[in-house]
Amino acid sequence: MGNKDQYDVIVIGGGVVGTAITRQLTRYDLNVALIEKNSDVSRGTSGKNSGVVHTGFNVPTGSVKAELNVAGAKHFESLCEELGVPFKRVGKLVVALTKEEIPDLRKLKEIGDANGVPELAIIGEDEVNLREPNVRGIAALHAPTAAITCPYTLTIALAESAALNGADILLNKEVKKISGVMGGFQIGMGGDSIQSKLIINSAGLYSDQVARLAGVRRYKVWPCRGEYVIIDNAKSNLLTSMVYPVPPKGGSGLGVHITPTIDGNILLGPSAEYVKHKRSDGTSGATVTKLLREAQELLPALDPRDVITSYAGIRPKTVSSSVGGFGDFIIEEALEVPGMMNLVGIESPGLTAAPAIAEKVSLWVEEKLGLQARSSFVSEKKRSLPFRERSFDCRQDLINEDASYGQIVCRCEMVTRKEIVEAIQNPLGVQTLSGIKYRSRAMMGRCQGGFCSTRIVEIMTGEFKVPSRKITLKGRGSELFIGSTKEARQHED
Secondary structure: OOOOEEEEOOOOOOHHHHHHHHHHOOOEEEOOEEEEEOOOOOOOOOHHHOEEEEOOOOOOOOOOHHHHHHHHHHHHHHHHHOOOOEOOOEEEEEEOHHHHHHHHHHHHHHHHOOOOOOOOEEHHOHHHOOOHHOOOOOEEEEOOOEEEEEHHHHHHHHHHHHHHHHOOEEOOOOOOEEEEEEEEEEEOOOOOOOEEEEEEOOHHHHHHHHHHHHHOOOOOOOEEEEEEEEEOOOHHHHHHOOEOOOOOOOOOOOOOEEEOOOOOEEEEEEOOEOOOOOOOOOOOOOHHHHHHHHHHHHHHOOOOOHHEEEEEEEEHHHHHOOOOOOOOOOEEEEEOHHHHHHOOOOOHHHHHHHHHOOOOOOOHHHHHHOOOOOOOOOOOOOOOOOOOHOHHHHHHHHHHOHHHHHHHEEEEOEHHHHHHHHOOOOOOOOOOOOOOOOOOOOOOOOOOOOOOOHHHHHHHHHOOOOHHHEEEEOOOEEOOOOHHHHHHHHHHH
């Protein structure tokens, strides 16, 4: 990968939308590359969201968001099946705690019906209790087609599929300059440069900055931080569906959401707080406490002792905190820079809309270049069930075939040495501890890597043939070790 300097299309940004577009374009006879400034794909908003496949009942009718949300949701299950990515249709309940909130449920249903969301229904207290015995509520809007997936697993799978089908995935490459040349653009990335006929700007939080590099100055992105709390998977029996409150009036958020994950945890969040800097993705104890308290209004059985960690993602808003309200997706060719497609403000439901956005952008590429389908496109990737999800007999068979299946490295998540090695040998060539984490689920359990991280580093040093001080958390500047204890003691002496 990354051995060419002439391309038909360059995609900037390795989130779920950028990787979906790149994969979609590899269906055609094109030279395509994706540029990502981080050491791996899915390191921004795409890896730090709820993993919800939204139905589209809370998006204004007639908006680009509504259109692409509903269209993307229709194709999401088949996309996950193709890529071997977990997908589960768990349904969603928007719960009213008071009689005064019930009219708001009806309004949401009206919007959903107008947007073409199927099977929406208002249910009463008895049915709420029947579906979710641990949830408080006197009524709810039930959306049975709502689903969950794993957002970073999907993004990685899209990128790996694109690479398998011939796309160059250029990691650790930050776009510094964009200039026009005969027949297209020249993209400067520090000491490297490549040329392309078309550019697709899918840089998320940084889409406005990338646009300005090409001379497009009309976009502005405001960063809005959303914090999440992760509940131990030992409490997965507390609910089966997503449970949302009636959206509060005013402000930038929709209230705390309670979301089961593919892997059995429960997510609380997100919060919604405009921040000054696009890298302000830290969490706070005060917000964790607030999210837990709000979630307990709907799910009283939640206990602070069940919290295992928290994280935050930054959403790219196209409306400021002073203005507030709805901001639509911007998906358009820059009139002042023909040949550059800008995707700005792709926040929620961007994950759900990603397949539809990819299709929409590919139609634009077809208008510009014409498209000829590739007969060699490989669409399917068989999912390998994690060791922890296999039957006892199947586990024993695997161990008999390869003894490394019998070496449990991460006890919390039952991740084997074999699975760690497979993650290390990933098609994108990612060599960071975070990259291994997101491909294997090691270090995601109760201890958060407290017991297994050193063992994983040891395996990585052996596989990569590098000393441990070369291993990083997420790329340059995040080194895990500065030297050995022995060396430090010798220096002291």
